[in-house]
Amino acid sequence: MKILFLGDIVGRSGRDAVCQNMKRWRQELQLDLVVANGENAAHGFGLTRAIATELFQSGVDVVTLGNHAWDQSEMVSAIGAFPHLIRPLNYPPGTPGHGAVVVEVKPGCKALVLNLMGRIFMDPLDDPFRAVAELLSKHRLGTTVQAIVVDIHAEATSEKMGLATLLDGHVSLVVGTHTHVPTADWRILPGGTAYQTDAGMCGAYDSIIGMDKTIALERFTNKVKRTRHQPAPGPATVCGLYVEVDDRTGRATQVAPFRQGGFLSQAWPASNV
Amino acid sequence: MKILFLGDIVGRSGRDAVCQNMKRWRQELQLDLVVANGENAAHGFGLTRAIATELFQSGVDVVTLGNHAWDQSEMVSAIGAFPHLIRPLNYPPGTPGHGAVVVEVKPGCKALVLNLMGRIFMDPLDDPFRAVAELLSKHRLGTTVQAIVVDIHAEATSEKMGLATLLDGHVSLVVGTHTHVPTADWRILPGGTAYQTDAGMCGAYDSIIGMDKTIALERFTNKVKRTRHQPAPGPATVCGLYVEVDDRTGRATQVAPFRQGGFLSQAWPASNV
Amino acid sequence: MKILFLGDIVGRSGRDAVCQNMKRWRQELQLDLVVANGENAAHGFGLTRAIATELFQSGVDVVTLGNHAWDQSEMVSAIGAFPHLIRPLNYPPGTPGHGAVVVEVKPGCKALVLNLMGRIFMDPLDDPFRAVAELLSKHRLGTTVQAIVVDIHAEATSEKMGLATLLDGHVSLVVGTHTHVPTADWRILPGGTAYQTDAGMCGAYDSIIGMDKTIALERFTNKVKRTRHQPAPGPATVCGLYVEVDDRTGRATQVAPFRQGGFLSQAWPASNV
Amino acid sequence: MKILFLGDIVGRSGRDAVCQNMKRWRQELQLDLVVANGENAAHGFGLTRAIATELFQSGVDVVTLGNHAWDQSEMVSAIGAFPHLIRPLNYPPGTPGHGAVVVEVKPGCKALVLNLMGRIFMDPLDDPFRAVAELLSKHRLGTTVQAIVVDIHAEATSEKMGLATLLDGHVSLVVGTHTHVPTADWRILPGGTAYQTDAGMCGAYDSIIGMDKTIALERFTNKVKRTRHQPAPGPATVCGLYVEVDDRTGRATQVAPFRQGGFLSQAWPASNV
Numbered sequence A, B, C, D: 001m002k003i004l005f006l007g008d009i010v011g012r013s014g015r016d017a018v019c020q021n022m023k024r025w026r027q028e029l030q031l032d033l034v035v036a037n038g039e040n041a042a043h044g045f046g047l048t049r050a051i052a053t054e055l056f057q058s059g060v061d062v063v064t065l066g067n068h069a070w071d072q073s074e075m076v077s078a079i080g081a082f083p084h085l086i087r088p089l090n091y092p093p094g095t096p097g098h099g100a101v102v103v104e105v106k107p108g109c110k111a112l113v114l115n116l117m118g119r120i121f122m123d124p125l126d127d128p129f130r131a132v133a134e135l136l137s138k139h140r141l142g143t144t145v146q147a148i149v150v151d152i153h154a155e156a157t158s159e160k161m162g163l164a165t166l167l168d169g170h171v172s173l174v175v176g177t178h179t180h181v182p183t184a185d186w187r188i189l190p191g192g193t194a195y196q197t198d199a200g201m202c203g204a205y206d207s208i209i210g211m212d213k214t215i216a217l218e219r220f221t222n223k224v225k226r227t228r229h230q231p232a233p234g235p236a237t238v239c240g241l242y243v244e245v246d247d248r249t250g251r252a253t254q255v256a257p258f259r260q261g262g263f264l265s266q267a268w269p270a271s272n273v
């Protein structure tokens, strides 16, 4: 199974870069599953019904969220309308939506995608380590599903690596989101799980984490904070991770960075096959 | 001027990988200046007199620090003995040591190296934006010094990018440390400053940010925290950034990732010259 | 000099209780100086021009602020129009307004009132310990001013007690604000400074720190946070501290709690004189 | 039922003041139940087997803990030896000890005491709102137990008031600990639950939250932090809350502050009976 995971899509710049190229990328890389984090797709803050529809129509199979999940209040009710849109699993019981979804990738081949949120330097939430352990007790890699993809939306690198340590060998991919910067530590962990601490955003990198750099800099130095954040203009770099998974074992056989467009150095995965 | 910047050296694994190869790397890359962050060199926590000496003898020109600067209490008095060992500039007045140093890189060619610390998700400290602006009012890139290198030791990607926005065009390199994961966003900003959000650690990556993964994972799931962190065994990946600076303007002309050894994908800079 | 200090005034309930009684309290207690924290006066978030005017007209001499200072954007420009309205001193240089004010309390008798903000569990800001030390180098209790009142707007009890330790003997009163709960530790410190960790809010205590308790509780248990905070209805308890200061030395001779109205146990100061 | 709750006992000063007077206080106030927080009893950090024994022998019925529960490593195994020593309920499953205990106060009269920990500005932990709701689904005030006492060990006043809002009418007393400063907001909430945001510490108040004030102040201003915290010398004020509960309904009928010794204003409860 060939998987592309894309990090936080930020505003119009990020959306356009993803949506205008997705069909081509799916084809060229013969992708079986595309997962993207959509928590900043709506002008930098949250996701709307219309934008979720746009992302799915462009060819994204599963959209994940994070701490900005509910910034657009319509999402509280809208999330139920999108079976492939998930929010962090470790929200408390009763939270709208689901934290995981099983998708049929190709005939006889299913993938479980799940979204977790970290707690270090973030709002109090349920324990992501216990939440994922409980969910995985109901799934078995290579048996009930052929791949498991985990988006861990978190600030601290330690917490992301901690979850990867817990999950190594039990899932196909653990990839972080939220910091809006791609990390250069893609690798396959000893147990066979592909890992990268952060996928990086799909957004304009001539910015401060995707936001207009003049406004954001002023807010750092001037505590009056009179101006609201706005997504930066300019071309986006679409950042993510490409993973090949052995459909029999669910283990990763290949992992490679994906960086297309904009100002970052370009990376295009070379297939193992 | 050819510069190699290395991120947080963690424990013996990181030290050995740096010290055993530095002479060779200096020669092969014809390096003029090597800067390394040493805040975790002493068993993961702080730096000692002996280890600082070892790093300088191996060929590191300037050692920077961070939030672990004073973990080894001897450093409070020892820092004064090492003219090329600096701690964050935005510690309060009266803090031992200095936050910046000018080194003569080659005849007629000087570099200013300075260390800042972020405040988001970190201990209260003086404003790094004002601290660096004040220091830079006394130096002029391409006139008083031929290069300026800024190590911004911080957690939040936004704060690092904020400082890079402030400094773009005024310094040669802004590079982050502290998260222990290299980022894949090396680039030259519009004003001519080389930038990477985090250099990544020089340490064992089969770990949780350089620490033993079994102990660290247990501390995440078991709040009793009965076991102390220990540096992970295993081979280190030395992570950093290679930059070429135009000696007349002080602007970066080339930036490239440096990752050698261990489990991360390898990167070796190709010179522009 | 007889001083009444009132903590954070929250919304209409708090404003009404303060404004409708202030003239009477001034008379009954023969007050020379009334200082009140106004950071939550405007519907719980910030202060407006109209509400500042209302507070001063009711008989408040000096209004202090805190982390909500700029919640109402008009305050950025309005603060300059109110000479007796101050914001935390340790905002960065260039912040509108001032962090301290000298008021003539009665002929030949002046008081310096200053506002500081803590940093622990709060936004990064300049060092309040250095800021106050620098300001006090220009004033001398019992010489240039007859009293000095310090409002330390902070979360952590340790930081408030730390500032009180620094200031003991150099000011007349150190009193905390921000937690919206009055503390029962009023006392005169060894050096002669009156102290209470928090003045408590002037607001409806059948609430969650002055906010509607149903909404606030739902936000604690339901992370979707779909409902905005609103000030709680119901009668306010006006909370604060009464202090008598020796006009020759500037030291406190009497300190007593002040709690009037609403649901808390009532406290009315008995004068020493 | 007559209950005395005492806040965080800090070091020798706090222990001595509690232990030397407890027998007398029990008699004079005809106390049925004494609960005290012991998280700082061992030199300011945690609790030991010997000190727990000393507290119980002096007449304390139940000892609660908090974020310092495991500072003394022997407590991890020792907690099991003390049936009336509890730690926060919302530690993860598998944590040694229990978060609640039922004690027989007098013939036919039982009290449930439970300990919760907040999450705002504290380490990630399980949701205290859900944890207490689940526990209380197994107990019924006035039926299975005649009183329920909740120690909510937390930093933020909002979180403590939030829990009190949830529990009002379902428990006899909600009282906070952890800030080491007594609050002046004792009252009976509309549903019949006695409440005070923080009980205050039993320790030396000529200090910074019970710690030596010279050392603590130096650590605020000097980030090198070369000196370790030490409990302050000097006489303690024993701080807490006195509550009378109707044994038939479990509701509070009387609540009054308790402050004895040291430098704070003294408060001794007057019985309603």
Ligand SMILES: [Fe+2]
Pocket: A039, A066, A067, A068, A153, A177, A178
């Ligand atoms: Fe996020």
Ligand SMILES: [Fe+2]
Pocket: A008, A039, A040, A066, A178, A179, A180
């Ligand atoms: Fe994001």
Ligand SMILES: [Fe+2]
Pocket: B039, B066, B067, B068, B153, B177, B178
């Ligand atoms: Fe660090």
Ligand SMILES: [Fe+2]
Pocket: B008, B039, B040, B066, B178, B179, B180
């Ligand atoms: Fe580090």
Ligand SMILES: [Fe+2]
Pocket: C039, C066, C067, C068, C153, C177, C178, C179
């Ligand atoms: Fe505040």
Ligand SMILES: [Fe+2]
Pocket: C008, C039, C040, C066, C178, C179, C180
């Ligand atoms: Fe407030």
Ligand SMILES: [Fe+2]
Pocket: D039, D066, D067, D068, D153, D177, D178
């Ligand atoms: Fe505590």
Ligand SMILES: [Fe+2]
Pocket: D008, D039, D040, D066, D178, D179, D180
């Ligand atoms: Fe405590």
